[in-house]
Amino acid sequence: MTARESDTTTRQRIADALRDGPATASELSASVGVSVSSVYGHLQHVAQTVHGEEGEQFLVAPPECKHCGFNAFDDPVNYPSRCPECRSEGIEEAVFKIE
Template sequence: MMTRRQRIISLLEEGDYSPSELAKALDMRGRGSIKIILEDLKAIQRTLKREGKVLLIKPAECRNCGFVFKPEIKVPSKCPRCKSEWIEEPRFKIVVRD
């Protein structure tokens, strides 16, 4: 049986996912599921360095004005430019480091 983090790694090696999509794929429900996924991604990022892999981050983006956030493991709640809450979540993928 795979742990939740092992399942996340497996999914991210196959394709790119947002935190919400990961939570859905892992059948996680509830308010704290995104927070748990983000904590798992931070831990996974540290372990990947030892394995010669890297966690790629496509940054979050405001759907209203197009503002691109820093590529980090978090889901912003509001755009600093236009104050919109219509935010496209960041996407994550695991690749082998060259």
Template sequence: MSNGDSEGVDEETTRRRIADHLRDEDATPSELAEALDLHLRSVYASLSHVSRSVEAGDERLLVVPPECSNCGFSGFDDPLGRPSRCPSCKSERIEEPVLRLD
């Protein structure tokens, strides 16, 4: 196999592992990274793909959106993204989203 092929297989396996974990329990991206021994960046990069692939079946990726610990803002544009700061108060204390497959 070429590197491109093995990377595709690795990505698919990572996404499958994330989906399997979220079927068993709710988790934040950091909890997924720790439990599955993945880089946090890899988890965030895989979430939109996991969401699309499970919607092809009869499951949905449910997301409790990230929330600012300072002011409580939770209206982030991309709930599956990793916000760096709150658009309301500019705080960097952002709680991660909580994810579940249902």
């Protein structure tokens, strides 16, 4: 763990990573060192914190079904287990970004 990591919270490190560029929950998990399921929990809070802060926006490119292209999931900050349209389990991860 670097000095920077020890001085910041997991949510701060996730937010910093998203300010550096877009990332999926799996990519954030690898870079921050927490499980993918934990990343999704932290993202909910990061989205609330960032909203309106210094003119920043929390942006989400929603998950998309690899089979039929469905991308109108109810909650794009969660990873769906299957597509509600075609029931396929092949879902592309959402991509998150702060700008």
